[in-house]
Amino acid sequence: xxxxSHVDKWYGPSFQALRDCxxxxxxxxxxVVCGPSGSGKSTLIKCVNALEPxxxxxxxxxxxxxxxxxxxxxxxxxxxGMVFQHFELFPHLKIIENLCLxxxxxxxxxxxxxxxxxxxxxDRVGLKDHARKYPAELxxxxxxxxxxxxxxxxxxxxxxxxxxxSALDPEMISEVLDVMVDLAREGMTMMVVTHEMGFASKxxxxxxxxDQGEIVEDALKTDFFGSPRSDRAQKFLSxxxxx
Amino acid sequence: MNYHWNWSIFFEPAPNGTGTYLDMLLSGLxxxxxTSLCAWIIALVFGAVVGVMRTLPSKAASRxxxxxxxxxRNMPLLVQLFIWFFVLPEIVPQDWGLWLKQMxxxxxxxxxxxxxxFMSARVAEQTRAGVNSLPRGQKMAATALGLTTAQTxxxxxxxxxxxxxxxxxxxxxLSTIKNTSVAITIGLIELTGEARAMQEFSFQVxxxxxxxxxxxxxxxxxxxxxxxxxxxxxxxxxxxxxK
Numbered sequence: 001x002x003x004x005s006h007v008d009k010w011y012g013p014s015f016q017a018l019r020d021c022x023x024x025x026x027x028x029x030x031x032v033v034c035g036p037s038g039s040g041k042s043t044l045i046k047c048v049n050a051l052e053p054x055x056x057x058x059x060x061x062x063x064x065x066x067x068x069x070x071x072x073x074x075x076x077x078x079x080x081g082m083v084f085q086h087f088e089l090f091p092h093l094k095i096i097e098n099l100c101l102x103x104x105x106x107x108x109x110x111x112x113x114x115x116x117x118x119x120x121x122x123d124r125v126g127l128k129d130h131a132r133k134y135p136a137e138l139x140x141x142x143x144x145x146x147x148x149x150x151x152x153x154x155x156x157x158x159x160x161x162x163x164x165x166s167a168l169d170p171e172m173i174s175e176v177l178d179v180m181v182d183l184a185r186e187g188m189t190m191m192v193v194t195h196e197m198g199f200a201s202k203x204x205x206x207x208x209x210x211d212q213g214e215i216v217e218d219a220l221k222t223d224f225f226g227s228p229r230s231d232r233a234q235k236f237l238s239x240x241x242x243x
Numbered sequence: 244m245n246y247h248w249n250w251s252i253f254f255e256p257a258p259n260g261t262g263t264y265l266d267m268l269l270s271g272l273x274x275x276x277x278t279s280l281c282a283w284i285i286a287l288v289f290g291a292v293v294g295v296m297r298t299l300p301s302k303a304a305s306r307x308x309x310x311x312x313x314x315x316r317n318m319p320l321l322v323q324l325f326i327w328f329f330v331l332p333e334i335v336p337q338d339w340g341l342w343l344k345q346m347x348x349x350x351x352x353x354x355x356x357x358x359x360x361f362m363s364a365r366v367a368e369q370t371r372a373g374v375n376s377l378p379r380g381q382k383m384a385a386t387a388l389g390l391t392t393a394q395t396x397x398x399x400x401x402x403x404x405x406x407x408x409x410x411x412x413x414x415x416x417l418s419t420i421k422n423t424s425v426a427i428t429i430g431l432i433e434l435t436g437e438a439r440a441m442q443e444f445s446f447q448v449x450x451x452x453x454x455x456x457x458x459x460x461x462x463x464x465x466x467x468x469x470x471x472x473x474x475x476x477x478x479x480x481x482x483x484x485x486k
Contacts, residue, residue: 081387102389
């Protein structure tokens, strides 16, 4: 589904954000990307739907080359859902309108069709009573669930999560993770940048550990938590699992 | 000071045969309003386009926008009006110049275009500031949903940006109204022009300009109140700048 091969990315002439990154996510697979801050994990996931350009290597998404100038990027992006750290709901639109906008403008669905789909998804994330509210009237956890519903409204073939719980108060993290766990169990292809190792050990198939722009470790979940081979991954795990 | 005050001058017939002196000032007020509204429309349209250009990733668009803004805002308005009115007809091909000079209502059109473009540079700066004040993630979220750049601006960025810059835009609208008085120098007999004519006919200089001042004050108060209502009607529930 997602093939990343030998991707290099520089910010400016001197800072290399990604070094020769190669990995893949198969259909139905859940891959968790973790690593210290500044390790390039967010950058990598943003390269997958070309939100960030990269200079070398290639990424193939469902058979379509992302970094081919001929690729219709808006069309390709519409097929991959993305959830951001800071939710990024559109503040001037009601919750239901947030879910309808791209369905109507990008997929060309009729308003009624979009509304029906939106209502169904809001119900699914437990927010159907909030459809007529504005994003600023919802809590962080609720906003993030809306953001997930907004991405799902496009019927994506895969979902990208960029630290979806990092900006949330602790008591709101689980309501978002619950939605993500359900999604994973239904067989959604997911690439998730997160520090939530509980989530990783529950639903991930593979865990990728990144440091300084490199993929240091790319292992099955059991291997990663059982015996990470690299020193750096071991150190990272000991730090975040010790509390 | 040996000045003969006469406040009832406003109700005495003016020698130009169009009614009382008050009618004279009111006809000037009407022309001031017409000129301001037309100039404001030009300022908004051009300002929005140029302001957006300055926020695009394209270097060329951003440079053109930069040159436009610096050109129109760094030259005094008076000089710009003189260039449009006196210089332009001389430097274009002869028959075009003749057409320009013979055009009816030339001072009105010149004032509308000259003041409109001068103010558009300022509107452009406000628009740019408004768009840049939005979180970077908003554009990313819209892009990730598959919206094109044009759709992202139309449905996501500009609706928020214009809400944010509504208070400074009110000031720019007020400046536009006040700046129309400069057009007296190219022969536009708007409110200030009529006040001066009244002074020349009646020698009641204080009354004439007090009348003009009160009328300027009145339209500006109307604009301020109307904009306040507009701000309130488009405010977003729960959103901080909307309060």
